[in-house]
Each structure stands twice: as C-alpha cells, then as structure tokens.
Amino acid sequence: xxxxxxxxxxxxxxxxxxxxxxxxxxxxxxxxxxxxxxxxxxxxxxxxxxxxxxxxxxxxxxxxxxxxxxxxxxxxxxxxxxxxxxxxxxxxxxxxxxxxxxxxxxxxxxxxxxxxxxxxxxxxxxxxxxxxxxxxxxxxxxxxxxxxxxxxxxxxxxxxxxxxxxxxxxxxxxxxxxxxxxxxxxxxxxxxxxxxxxxxxxxxxxxxxxxxxxxxxxxxxxxxxxxxxxxxxxxxxxxxxxxxxxxxxxxxxxxxxxxxxxxxxxxxxxxxxxxxxxxxxxxxxxxxxxxxxxxxxxxxxxxxxxxxxxxxxxxxxxxxxxxxxxxxxxxxxxxxxxxxxxxxxxxxxxxxxxxxxxxxxxxxxxxxxxxxxxxxxxxxxxxxxxxxxxxxxxxxxxxxxxxxxxxxxxxxxxxxxxxxxxxxxxxxxxxxxxxxxxxxxxxxxxxxxxxxxxxxxxxxxxxxxxxxxxxxxxxxxxxxxxxxxxxxxxxxxxxxxxxxxxxxxxxxxxxxxxxxxxxxxxxxxxxxxxxxxxxxxxxxxxxxxxxxxxxx
Amino acid sequence: xxxxxxxxxxxxxxxxxxxxxxxxxxxxxxxxxxxxxxxxxxxxxxxxxxxxxxxxxxxxxxxxxxxxxxxxxxxxxxxxxxxxxxxxxxxxxxxxxxxxxxxxxxxxxxxxxxxxxxxxxxxxxxxxxxxxxxxxxxxxxxxxxxxxxxxxxxxxxxxxxxxxxxxxxxxxxxxxx
Numbered sequence: 257x258x259x260x261x262x263x264x265x266x267x268x269x270x271x272x273x274x275x276x277x278x279x280x281x282x283x284x285x286x287x288x289x290x291x292x293x294x295x296x297x298x299x300x301x302x303x304x305x306x307x308x309x310x311x312x313x314x315x316x317x318x319x320x321x322x323x324x325x326x327x328x329x330x331x332x333x334x335x336x337x338x339x340x341x342x343x344x345x346x347x348x349x350x351x352x353x354x355x356x357x358x359x360x361x362x363x364x365x366x367x368x369x370x371x372x373x374x375x376x377x378x379x380x381x382x383x384x385x386x387x388x389x390x391x392x393x394x395x396x397x398x399x400x401x402x403x404x405x406x407x408x409x410x411x412x413x414x415x416x417x418x419x420x421x422x423x424x425x426x427x428x429x430x431x432x433x434x435x436x437x438x439x440x441x442x443x444x445x446x447x448x449x450x451x452x453x454x455x456x457x458x459x460x461x462x463x464x465x466x467x468x469x470x471x472x473x474x475x476x477x478x479x480x481x482x483x484x485x486x487x488x489x490x491x492x493x494x495x496x497x498x499x500x501x502x503x504x505x506x507x508x509x510x511x512x513x514x515x516x517x518x519x520x521x522x523x524x525x526x527x528x529x530x531x532x533x534x535x536x537x538x539x540x541x542x543x544x545x546x547x548x549x550x551x552x553x554x555x556x557x558x559x560x561x562x563x564x565x566x567x568x569x570x571x572x573x574x575x576x577x578x579x580x581x582x583x584x585x586x587x588x589x590x591x592x593x594x595x596x597x598x599x600x601x602x603x604x605x606x607x608x609x610x611x612x613x614x615x616x617x618x619x620x621x622x623x624x625x626x627x628x629x630x631x632x633x634x635x636x637x638x639x640x641x642x643x644x645x646x647x648x649x650x651x652x653x654x655x656x657x658x659x660x661x662x663x664x665x666x667x668x669x670x671x672x673x674x675x676x677x678x679x680x681x682x683x684x685x686x687x688x689x690x691x692x693x694x695x696x697x698x699x700x701x702x703x704x705x706x707x708x709x710x711x712x713x714x715x716x717x718x719x720x721x722x723x724x725x726x727x728x729x730x731x732x733x734x735x736x737x738x739x740x741x742x743x744x745x746x747x748x749x750x751x752x753x754x755x756x757x758x759x760x761x762x763x764x765x766x767x768x769x770x771x772x773x774x775x776x777x778x779x780x781x782x783x784x785x786x787x788x789x790x791x792x793x794x795x796x797x798x799x800x801x802x803x804x805x806x807x808x
Numbered sequence: 809x810x811x812x813x814x815x816x817x818x819x820x821x822x823x824x825x826x827x828x829x830x831x832x833x834x835x836x837x838x839x840x841x842x843x844x845x846x847x848x849x850x851x852x853x854x855x856x857x858x859x860x861x862x863x864x865x866x867x868x869x870x871x872x873x874x875x876x877x878x879x880x881x882x883x884x885x886x887x888x889x890x891x892x893x894x895x896x897x898x899x900x901x902x903x904x905x906x907x908x909x910x911x912x913x914x915x916x917x918x919x920x921x922x923x924x925x926x927x928x929x930x931x932x933x934x935x936x937x938x939x940x941x942x943x944x945x946x947x948x949x950x951x952x953x954x955x956x957x958x959x960x961x962x963x964x965x966x967x968x969x970x971x972x973x974x975x976x977x978x979x980x981x982x983x984x985x
Contacts, residue, residue: 267976271972279965279966281937281938281965282965282966284959284964301961301962325811325814
C-alpha cells in the first residue's frame with residue numbers, strides 16, 4: 257500500500273471539518289443463516305430492494321428477497337468471514353458501479369473494482385445503478401447506422417446496426433468469442449483507436465463464467481492489437497461467485513449506458529448469457545424462489561429482456577448516442593430450441609448461428625447464413641454494400657437449393673455446374689482468418705468481384721472468378737485487395753466516402769478485377785493452376801459442392 | 809421469530825384490545841413467557857404425544873385467572889397444533905405493546921461506565937432523535953475506544969471512536985488502492 261503524506265493530511269482535514277456532523281441512523285439486522293453465497297438477515301425493516309448491505313469484514317451483499325420477517329441477500333465476497341448473529345447494516349445505496357470514461361482501457365470486476373493491477377479508477381464520484389432504466393420510445397430512433405464488424409459474412413448478409421441487439425449463438429468451440437473479438441478489433445477504424453475521439457466506438461467485453469485463460473487471451477489479444485485502449489473488460493470468470501457472475505452484464509450495461517447517454521457509440525458483448533442464466537438460477541434456488549422450467553426462476557425471461565432493452569439508438573434530443581449489444585448464447589449439441597436460446601432469440605433483433613460442422617469443414621467464421629438473420633436488415637448497411645450483397649444472397653440461395661439435388665446426380669447440365677461453381681467460390685470468399693477484419697470498402701470490392709456477372713467480348717455470360725480454381729480463391733482475394741490498395745486507392749476511397757455504388761465505380765472495379773485476374777492466373781500458371789483447370793477437376797466439383805452448400 | 813408467531817401475537821393483541829382486557833392479557837403473556845424459559849415446560853408444550861384436551865387443561869391450570877380472551881387463544885393454538893409459536897409469543901406481544909405505547913428498547917454501549925446523569929443526557933438526546941420513549945439497557949464495551957453506540961430496535965446510531973477509525977482506514981485504503 258502506497259500513501260502520500262498529502263493524501264493523509266487531506267483525509268484528516270475532512271474528518272476534522274466533519275467531526276461535529278449530525279449523527280446518521282443506520283438500519284441494522286442480524287445474520288440468521290449463511291451459506292452457499294447467500295444469507296438471511298433478520299431485522300433491516302427499512303431495507304430497499306437491490307440495496308447494498310454491509311457485513312462485518314468489509315463483505316458486501318445485495319438484498320434480493322424482502323420477506324415479512326427477514327431479508328434474503330447474496331454475498332459479493334467470501335462468506336467465510338460472516339457468522340450467524342453478525343450485525344448487518346444497510347448502506348442506503350442501490351447497487352451501482354463506477355461509470356465514466358476513466359474505465360476505458362481497464363479490466364474491472366462486476367462492481368467496477370480494478371482487476372488489472374493498474375491502480376485505482378477515479379470516476380470523480382460518478383456511479384450508475386446497475387439496474388438502469390431502458391430508454392423509452394420517445395427517447396429512441398430507428399436503427400439505421402451500420403456497425404461494421406469487419407467480417408464479410410456478417411456485414412454483407414447479416415448487417416448489424418448501431419443500437420441493435422444481435423445474438424451470436426452456437427455450440428462450444430464454434431468461434432463465438434472470435435467473432436466478437438474481431439468486431440472489437442474492427443472498431444479501431446471508427447476513430448483511430450483513440451477513446452477521446454467522439455467517433456470512436458467504445459467496446460465493452462463482459463466475460464461471464466468464462467475460463468480465466470480465455471479472458472487473459474482476449475485481453476492480451478486486444479492489447480497487442482491496440483484495441484484495449486478503447487475497451488472496458490468486465491471480468492466475472494468462472495472462479496467468481498454466482499452473484500458476481502449474474503451481476504456482470506448489468507454492470508457492463510451501466511458503464512455503457514453512461515457513455516451512450518453522453519453521445520458516444522458503444523458496442524457491448526455479453527459472453528455468455530447462458531452462463532449468466534445458470535448463475536442466476538443458482539442464486540435464486542438458494543434464495544428459495546420457486547423454480548420453473550429447467551429449474552430456472554420465473555423471471556428468467558425478464559432477466560435478459562430488461563438487460564437487452566438497454567441497448568438503443570438514442571434520439572437527436574438525447575445526443576444520438578447508441579449502445580449495440582452482441583449477446584452470446586452457447587447451445588448444447590446445436591439445440592436452439594432449448595429454453596434460454598429461444599428466450600434470447602425472441603428478445604434480440606436477429607441471430608448469427610454458428611455451426612460446429614461448418615467449423616470443422618474449415619468454413620470460418622462458421623456462420624450458417626441460411627438460418628442467420630438480422631431483423632434490421634439493409635437499413636444498417638451502406639448503399640454500396642446493400643447493392644452488391646443483394647446478388648450474394650440470391651446466388652447463395654440458388655446454390656443451396658441446387659447442391660441438395662446435385663449430390664445425387666452425376667450428369668449435370670452446364671447451367672447447374674455454373675451455379676454450383678459460383679456457390680463454391682462464394683463460400684470461399686466469405687471465409688476469413690481470425691483477427692483480420694476487412695474494411696467495408698474492401699468487402700464491397702471483393703464481393704462485387706465475386707458476384708459480378710459480365711458479358712465477354714464473345715458474347716458469353718461469365719462470373720469473373722470462374723476462371724480461378726476454388727482452392728485459389730482466397731489467394732486471389734488477397735492479391736485483388738493488394739492490387740486495389742496499391743494501384744486503385746481512389747476506387748476504394750470513393751466507396752468509403754461516397755458509400756454508394758455508381759456506374760463509374762462498378763466499371764472501375766470490373767476492370768480492376770479482370771486485370772488482376774489475368775495477372776493472378778499468369779502467376780499461378782506454372783504450378784497448381786494447371787492442375788486445377790483440368791477438365792476432370794471441373795466434373796468432380798459437383799460433389800464437394802453439396803458439402804459446401806450446407807454452409808449457406 | 810417466525811411469521812406465524814407474529815401473526816398470532818397480532819391477533820391476540822387486537823382481540824385483547826377489543827375485549828378491553830389488554831392489561832390482564834399482557835400479564836398472562838408475561839407469565840407464560842416466564843414459564844416457558846424452562847426447557848421441560850417448552851418440551852411439554854411442543855409435545856405431540858400429550859392429548860390436546862389434557863394439554864389445554866394443564867395450561868389453563870397453570871395460568872389460572874387468565875382472562876377469557878387468553879384462555880380462548882390457548883385453546884385455539886393447541887387445537888390448531890401450532891404450540892411451537894408460544895415460546896416467542898412473549899417477545900412478539902411485547903413488541904406490539906411497545907409500538908402502541910410509542911416506546912422502544914435501546915441497547916446503549918459505551919466505552920466506559922457512565923454515571924446516571926450522563927445516561928439520562930444521552931437517553932434524552934436519543935429519545936428526541938428517534939421520537940420514542942426508550943427503555944435503555946447500558947453495557948460497557950471498551951473496544952469502542954470512546955463515544956457510544958445505541959441500537960434502538962433495528963436502527964443504530966454509532967458515535968464511537970472505533971467507527972471513525974474504521975472509516976478512516978477505508979478512506980486511506982481507497983486512496984492507496
């Protein structure tokens with residue numbers, strides 16, 4: 257503990273000045289019973305719901321059950337210091353956490369206390385109640401500004417808008433957290449990673465019941481990529497008690513709300529709400545609230561709906577701030593019809609479904625575009641993306657239908673083979689490495705190249721990428737983006753700034769794609785391209801196509 | 809204290825009030841409370857082996873001269889098999905009486921022994937503060953270091969040096985992180 261003499265002096269001065277102050281009356285009670293992280297306290301007649309209670313030894317608790325003759329509360333610390341008969345005091349404060357820009361770049365627990373060993377966080381006395389009220393209808397405006405995740409499959413087909421709630425759902429080890437981390441990394445492009453820049457989207461990552469190692473990995477990755485500077489991490493990992501785990505998303509929401517109400521844009525990730533529901537179930541069963549379906553308490557739906565309702569795009573009168581929520585829910589064996597997944601699906605404005613089978617086939621991110629949806633839709637896309645991605649959805653849908661039949665047939669006509677080949681290429685185009693978000697203008701360019709159908713000088717219709725073997729599509733993508741960055745930066749710039757797809761840009765992109773394609777084919781001509789372009793390979797394309805079609 | 813005993817106490821209190829037998833019921837409750845401090849008496853009251861009629865007869869004999877309201881109350885309690893509320897009835901009833909008369913019990917803990925004048929001065933201040941007449945019990949508690957701590961029902965006023973030192977420690981630890 258380090259103390260400066262000046263601090264001690266100022267504290268003592270305060271004490272001297274306030275020495276004659278009027279006495280405060282505290283409401284007190286006695287511990288009747290304690291165990292499993294909950295306590296029952298007799299007395300405390302004037303206790304409020306969700307009020308912080310002070311136990312001996314500095315342990316805090318939260319009153320959750322106000323009964324006729326006792327108060328049921330959860331302990332937010334070690335219960336080993338609490339004994340039967342101990343005196344409990346009310347604090348007069350509803351449970352709240354420190355809020356403000358001072359938290360940005362820090363790792364804190366569910367009560368906003370620092371966990372990163374970088375000293376105290378001075379929020380200048382600002383506290384926000386963790387059970388904050390969601391903005392009402394007058395204070396909101398429709399979701400219409402895009403929040404780019406940098407992930408092609410999402411930004412093109414399942415766009416997320418600022419103020420939206422988009423669920424990320426999937427089994428364990430399907431890349432749910434990876435999508436969120438990528439989305440955080442991509443926010444660097446909004447304000448250069450400078451949290452003081454009002455355009456910078458501030459990210460909040462709430463880890464609930466996660467392994468400590470996962471939280472450390474995420475923190476280190478964000479730090480290494482320079483993304484921690486605009487991120488708050490609320491850590492309630494598996495070693496924390498159940499009460500801290502169930503409170504963590506609310507604490508994160510309170511921190512986000514303060515920024516949102518001050519006109520900032522916030523992206524908050526709850527990783528994950530299934531574990532939070534389990535922690536809540538544990539606490540409520542110990543407090544003897546009646547269990548319902550799957551032993552969850554009756555208010556489990558409201559637990560999530562009141563949390564997610566706090567994500568909003570505020571009206572101009574309220575400063576136009578926004579809070580976008582990406583809740584994660586882990587499913588068991590892909591069962592999306594379980595209790596918690598269906599609850600959260602019905603609350604959110606869409607879901608991104610990640611499939612284990614796709615993940616193991618190498619389709620990463622393993623987004624199942626067929627059943628993933630964004631109910632905000634195209635209003636959360638820039639017009640250029642809306643235009644090119646329209647073709648993408650249609651072509652993928654055709655591919656899905658065809659591939660289902662193609663796996664039984666051996667003789668396929670030219671048109672069918674062409675559509676299957678196109679589908680496979682689209683699946684390849686939508687693959688993306690982890691921690692490599694793509695800027696929106698580059699996404700537009702590559703999706704344009706993949707979906708563009710042109711008429712050749714010979715009068716034939718062709719997709720630009722069909723001459724490139726499927727296995728080389730990702731290499732071509734890298735080459736094409738490199739080509740654009742080096743030789744046609746003006747094209748990318750005009751998409752970025754204009755956000756629209758003019759005829760001029762379309763022509764420019766087509767010409768660039770054709771030129772790059774020729775160069776690319778020439779460069780691989782002496783190696784694998786020769787093998788891949790053999791007619792036999794083309795015939796064999798029909799079967800793997802069926803596998804890839806499942807992806808979309 | 810259970811919810812049940814507080815409900816029965818409240819019902820007895822209201823019945824005694826409407827029958828105009830408050831004083832008699834109050835003293836009968838006090839006699840019962842005194843009697844049930846004995847473990848064997850408590851066991852007798854709680855026992856399910858004893859016939860109800862025999863139990864009622866024994867209780868009424870022990871509390872001979874109790875008003876009709878209280879006798880009826882005992883019969884009801886035994887008849888409904890909720891005799892376990894009887895040991896805490898005295899406490900609950902006394903609480904209701906205190907509420908009605910605007911009095912409260914006060915545990916006054918002081919760092920050193922106080923003279924009667926000092927106790928009266930503190931009592932007067934506390935009565936003014938809480939707006940109640942206080943039945944003060946004084947105990948000596950050296951760990952308070954100085955000052956006093958008063959607990960009135962579930963309200964507490966802590967004017968001890970110990971509390972100020974704890975507050976100072978908390979403030980210093982917050983500054984030091």
